[in-house]
Amino acid sequence: MNAKDDFRLECRAWLEQNCPESQRQPVVAAEQYWGGSKGEFASDDARVWFERMRDHGWTAPEWPVEYGGGGLDPQQAKILKQEMQAIGARPPVYGLGLWMLGPALLEYGNEEQKQRHIGAIVRGESRWCQGYSEPGSGSDLASLQCGAEDKGDHFLVNGSKIWTTAADRCDWVFCLLRTDTSAPKHQGISFVLIEMDSPGVSTSPIALISGESEFCQTFFDNVVVPKENLIGGLNEGWTVAKALLKHERKLMSEMVTNPPRSLMPPADLARAYCELSDDGAIVDSRVRSQLVDYEMDLQAVALTQFRIFEENRAGTPGQTPLVMKYAGTELEKRKSELALAILGHHGLGWDEESFSETELATTRAWAMSKAMTIAGGTSEVQLNLIAKNVLGLPADYHGR
């Protein structure tokens, strides 16, 4: 037995002992714990599970122990993930702090900032949202206008952000703000943390096609922000933003290979909802062929994720990650459409009792899948980046 196997056994034993039975069941949106001052546990078990994982450092397995993380190396973190998947353990806590801000802070934050924020994220005490997009600045993010004026010991922030997911339920927002209006657009942006309960911050929800109001427009009206909330250098926010986007896009690319267990994979849906011949083949040849396309593409994406992981471990990272957001989210969209087609009449319900939970979850996921090729940089923007940054093609004459 090598160290790897030892660690696997250790994980397995610990999870077996510490993960309550109820936390091994598929999680529905209403039962997810997002932390923060407004976060609530759906059950005592959910709280117990979260607290045990937190105390073990496993809410953020790869982060340094000194900030409350688990201190695992990538290989160990992967083993932990696999072992959690094997028993169907729910993630103990969700959030942009864990997925996006934390990794960027570890890279660009100063010691004080890390002490203050990383621990709070690991302990689920703060919930974060992302304040990047503005009504006039989406794909052209660097044209953003929401401004932070230097007032000596503080910034004065004015403007608005849009599509801020869950802003009304968060404690903090990490923002890109214009701090120099005369510099070229990428060079006048700073990365700033703002407390949502600061005077002058307000939100108004925007309903989505999936029926949920996940979005907000977030307004800043003469908001005073202490200078210590600046991450990275003044006017160097774009560098931090790019690093953070990398984490966001990786996460989004993994949705298709790591779907919530409340959703049935298309092949299982097909077995349940399509007519099968005596030997178990799906009779509808069109669905059968689309299913094969999907399954093969899924393997291709999963194998590429694995290859990226191995290349990183071998110390020879390449540019493959740059294609994954596009590949993963487009496949997710195709999968959701296929799932709906397989469900037929049963995939058309909205808030009706005559549809099962799985059916309704599939329909909602279908609606959300349309957003995944837009959020975090649209598919078109991803393709532009591949063309320019990977393939070295000249920039579009106005693609600056």
Place this chain on the structure above:
Amino acid sequence: MALVLNEEQRFLRDTARDFLAVNAPVNALRALRDNRDETGFSLPLWQQMAELGWPAIALPEEYGGLDFGFLGLGVVFEETGRTLTASPLLASSVLGASLINAGGTDEQKSNLLPELAAGELTLALALEESHHHDPAATMMSAQRDGEHLILEGKKVIVMDGHSANLLAVVTRTSGQRGDQAGLTIVLVSPNAHGVTRRRTSLMDSRNYAEIEFDQVRVSTTACLGETDQGWEILEAALDRARLALAAEMYGGALECFDRTLEYLKEREQFGVKIGSFQALQHRIAHLHTELELNRSVLLQALSVVDENPQQLPMMASMAKARMNELYLLMTDEAVQMHGGIGVTDELDIGLFLKRARVAVQLFGDTGYHQRRFATLSGF
């Protein structure tokens, strides 16, 4: 061939467009949805549509119709597709009336068609029993008991079944699941003893009922056509409904296209209109090409109903299969090219996106019509 609308048809289209823009814009559907309206459509609007003669367009003059032809009806459906107008026009005036017209006795026709043509009576077809459209799989039973039939079973996704005054129920009176022979269509009052209707609202915010029949007793004179011989009547009516729906879907796709094209000319990023990016230009140009090709298919399919009925089954399958794929593609692209605002409920595109998914499943998805087309083509 009528690949070009004549003057009267163009006039009808313009009238319909103007009428709907004022009386039933997309916001009207939104209001029905948000108010969780009981009927699921506006009765006053339906009465106005009836005054305009829409339910009568394709029905024979001798039974109160206008004999204006099916293409004319298609023109109206295209317009209702652009505004997502909810009304019994499809379920009752096309599907219901075509059933009576195709299978009714003279007496049934003179009793029912004039009222259907006037929009006073609404009829719904209770056909589906499972996940996917599959008429030959019908298993609902109708047991003979002297001069009566006893109906037992459950129907789902009965379009406008919740509000209709009369139900046409497809039952199996002989043969096996999958057989075309052995189906019998029975007219049943929704108030008959043993009938329970439950409204289900689907993602397109329109009305579909689940209807249970628990030992429902009806006279054999309530049959539409001969016992066991319902298939051809059903197909004749379904093909007309498929075409009317295809016209609606085309209209919906066209509306999404127009709105998206407008947005490409208006939204700016990187200091220019997003429509100046070739990546988007090619996509919208492709969608335009699809619209051009599908318009020909639609017009031809609508005209064979009156001009060349033996081609109807094949053309109906071709039109439905193609409009299915057109509407799916168009709504997806419309959302994507709108960016973040495309997935908000505030933008109407989302309502089209959802209507498209329901319309695709109604009366046969693409796979169903591809198989039917292949069989009819002999391969």
